[in-house]
Amino acid sequence: MxxxxxxxxxxxxxxxxxxxxxxxxxxxxxxxxxxxxxxxxxxxxxxxxxxxxxxxxxxxxxxxxxxxxxxxxxxxxxxxxxxxxxxxxxxxxxxxxxxxxxxxxxxxxxxxxxxxxxxxxxxxxxxxxxxxxxxxxxxxxxxxVDSHFLHNEEEFESSRPYFLYVGNRRKNKNVPAMLTAFAKAKIPHEFMFFLSGNSDVELESLITSLGIEKRVRYLGFIEESDLPKIYKGAHATLFASLMEGFGLPIIESMASGTPVLTSDTSSLPEIAGGSALCVNPTDISAIQAGIEKLVNDRTFYLDCVVNGLERAKDFSxxxxxxxxxxxxxx
CATH class of the missing domain: 3.40.50.2000 (Glycogen Phosphorylase B;)
Structure with a gap:
């Protein structure tokens, strides 16, 4: 010009x-x-x-x-x-x-x-x-997705393996369903569920009723610079939202080499591009089965890591x- x-x-x-x-x-x-x-x-x-x-x-x-x-x-x-x-x-x-x-x-x-x-x-x-x-x-x-996610080698230090949710708590995020599925999942009890943000009364009531008070940890506000290591340290990211326009945590997690369980609705399969485990977000048993698969099926888990890293490279x-x-x- x-x-x-x-x-x-x-x-x-x-x-x-x-x-x-x-x-x-x-x-x-x-x-x-x-x-x-x-x-x-x-x-x-x-x-x-x-x-x-x-x-x-x-x-x-x-x-x-x-x-x-x-x-x-x-x-x-x-x-x-x-x-x-x-x-x-x-x-x-x-x-x-x-x-x-x-x-x-x-x-x-x-x-x-x-x-x-x-x-x-x-x-x-x-x-x-x-x-x-x-x-x-x-x-x-x-x-x-920021290149820092792809290049980061540092993991968040946790004595126990954890599933991760990053995002707000609006109704469409479906956090209660993910927590319920996690509580029901037949996986070792050493697994934790980490959430961004702080505790709230409604969520605490659900967590208590599910009997998983000692298996849930709130991470508070996460600085942008800390996100890559928190993703990388996770066993998998849970993002079974009911509706999203995009779903940034999917590609941030994939770029960190961390498998993703997400929904088979709205934009989420489009963004996942066949490289995440997509389930029906309205079916708690389907989310539960997905969590169990990510713990028990090692071959599938490693495929998610490899495919996710490749998919993340499509975004910058x-x-x-x-x-x-x-x-x-x-």
């Missing part, structure tokens, strides 16, 4: 979240032919007035294109805009207000976009089927960023 294209970016998404991670990596690999302005408003990310604010920011900006790493499009814009819809979880697991926002705001504004980025073909199909967004407007760009943040900038600048 002969001249640099000025991009207005919704930088409010910077931070320690999944969307914040995408934003960080996309900006890290920004090409030299782009220059930037950033949204100046400090309006909260959850504000229903964000689309109006973004329209005003675009109107007063000298930028040629607007980009958001998440689901807030501008209410009006004479300039091309690109935004990212990671999933449609809000239609199923959030409040009625969230559902209305997606159906009445995103669905109405999305057709005006230059392009909508999403993170899996599953999410693309939902955008088309549930919000009526034209298929031609949607570009699938997978998330990446550099590739994610390159495809994103190609979409923005084209």
């Amino acid at each position: 002969n001249s640099r294209k000025k991009i207005l970016v919704d930088s409010r998404w910077a931070g320690n979240t999944g969307i914040g991670r995408l934003y960080k990596e996309v900006m890290k690999y920004a090409p030299s032919e782009a220059s930037f302005e950033f949204v100046s408003s400090k309006m909260g990310l959850g504000s229903l007035l964000s689309p109006l604010m973004l329209g005003e920011e675009i109107m007063k900006s000298n930028a040629e294109v607007f980009y958001s790493p998440s689901f807030m499009p501008p209410a009006f814009s004479k300039k091309p805009f690109i935004f990212t819809v990671h999933d449609l979880m809000h239609l199923f697991y959030y409040s009625k207000l969230h559902k209305i926002y997606y159906q009445q705001v995103i669905a109405r504004l999305a057709p005006k976009a230059k392009k909508i980025i999403t993170v899996s073909h599953f999410s693309k199909s939902q955008l088309v089927e549930l919000l009526g967004i034209p298929e031609s407007l949607i570009k699938v760009i997978y998330n990446g 943040w550099e590739k994610t960023a390159a495809e994103t900038w190609e979409t923005i600048l084209s």
Whole structure:
């Protein structure tokens, strides 16, 4: 390109979240032919007035294109805009207000976009089927995995083998089902279940009723720099979610050489690519059988390690960023 294209970016998404991670990596690999302005408003990310604010920011900006790493499009814009819809979880697991926002705001504004980025073909199909967004407007760009996971040799120190869950505790994450299956699994009692985050009353009540108080450990907030060794130290990662737009823990675990048990629904088989053990997340006995297989079937376990490492190589943040900038600048 002969001249640099000025991009207005919704930088409010910077931070320690999944969307914040995408934003960080996309900006890290920004090409030299782009220059930037950033949204100046400090309006909260959850504000229903964000689309109006973004329209005003675009109107007063000298930028040629607007980009958001998440689901807030501008209410009006004479300039091309690109935004990212990671999933449609809000239609199923959030409040009625969230559902209305997606159906009445995103669905109405999305057709005006230059392009909508999403993170899996599953999410693309939902955008088309549930919000009526034209298929031609949607570009699938997978998330990446940091090379630190592939290159790390350090393991988290634990005196007992452990299964690992990394993520929040929202309903779609299906954590109670995984804990129940773990408690029922016919495996040596030395196996632990490690979870990111801290204890909560509801989960503690379940753990007590299952009689596994001494087999569950909370890891609290996990620093990004500590994640590779925590994955690598695990016997396997459990991620039997009911619905995901992508499922980053799958490829982070695979890149660490740690097998994954995940779901056979939503985007998860797509991301696993045949290299994880996929089970029905609504069937506790199926999750239980999967846990038992990962402990008792050594040949299958080692196949998961090898295949997972190969699958993880298909994903990189550099590739994610390159495809994103190609979409923005084209």
